[in-house]
Amino acid sequence: MQVIGLIRLDLLFETISGIIALMVTYYATKAYRLTGQKKLSDISTGFLVLSAGMFGRVIGTWYFFIQFGGEGSHLIISIVTIAYGVSRIMAYILFFISIRPSHTSDNQENQNGSGISLLLMATFLVDPSLEIIAIMVLIVVVLQSILNYLSTGSKFARYVLVGFILLLLSHIWMAQVTSAPVATAPGLYLLSQGAQLLGFLSLLVMLIKAGRD
Amino acid sequence: MSRKRAYRSKMRILADMMRAIQSEGEEGVGPTKILYAANLSHDRLKQYIDELVNKELILEEDLDSNNRTYYLTEKGREFLREFIRIERFSEAFGIDI
Numbered sequence: 001m002q003v004i005g006l007i008r009l010d011l012l013f014e015t016i017s018g019i020i021a022l023m024v025t026y027y028a029t030k031a032y033r034l035t036g037q038k039k040l041s042d043i044s045t046g047f048l049v050l051s052a053g054m055f056g057r058v059i060g061t062w063y064f065f066i067q068f069g070g071e072g073s074h075l076i077i078s079i080v081t082i083a084y085g086v087s088r089i090m091a092y093i094l095f096f097i098s099i100r101p102s103h104t105s106d107n108q109e110n111q112n113g114s115g116i117s118l119l120l121m122a123t124f125l126v127d128p129s130l131e132i133i134a135i136m137v138l139i140v141v142v143l144q145s146i147l148n149y150l151s152t153g154s155k156f157a158r159y160v161l162v163g164f165i166l167l168l169l170s171h172i173w174m175a176q177v178t179s180a181p182v183a184t185a186p187g188l189y190l191l192s193q194g195a196q197l198l199g200f201l202s203l204l205v206m207l208i209k210a211g212r213d
Numbered sequence: 214m215s216r217k218r219a220y221r222s223k224m225r226i227l228a229d230m231m232r233a234i235q236s237e238g239e240e241g242v243g244p245t246k247i248l249y250a251a252n253l254s255h256d257r258l259k260q261y262i263d264e265l266v267n268k269e270l271i272l273e274e275d276l277d278s279n280n281r282t283y284y285l286t287e288k289g290r291e292f293l294r295e296f297i298r299i300e301r302f303s304e305a306f307g308i309d310i
Contacts, residue, residue, distance in 0.1 A: 148307030
């Protein structure tokens, strides 16, 4: 019963995060239409994929786990979980592409790009866990956000950095939970989902502050 | 540490021109001041000013052929406010616009 309550709370957190991701999508699309900057389109697509994955997970988990008590639905829950994990990795790769510093030469960009591709391929070969792959990509995104914050000193860049750090922590804690059943590590599971929500709230604060006159 | 800007998009150039006009308030501003503030060549300045006038973002007052003054319209002010919001959003993700 405690696990059901925990999952309900998790789905609430996930829904709020998904709504914030949609808000970032809307804002990035608007910015892309005005400026024609391709990287803003990538950010928009990244957050759209992320929100689609989140809502897919919420609907899938609600329908098959809460409604039917998880009876006979393990395969579908597995599919939902894998789709969610893949959508998050796709989104983080798009963030990596769009946050990549723009003043590097094409040659350097290609080298960096092939470097990260090999790194990702290596994680597929070494560890098939989607959580580990997400962590690897997010570490690069966090490093890029740190460089961006250090070079601009912008408070808006700081909110994005805090957001991505919290998302990374959320994945690290979730990776620890996946090594043990949720029932045996409910605190860590909730901590992971809480960190994700706080990460998205940091992005929401950035949106609100950037939108002020 | 300051980040080198690789290039200025057309939208940024238009926004820089409008900022130069806005900085003078109600008095309006002449083409030379816009040219220096937005760091443009004379040909490109004329081209972009025509575009801003056609889009009703700025107003041209032609006192005589050698004395033109430009003012920001309400539509221009709203555009500039929107551009600043988008500029902050892009800056948050380290994207040059």
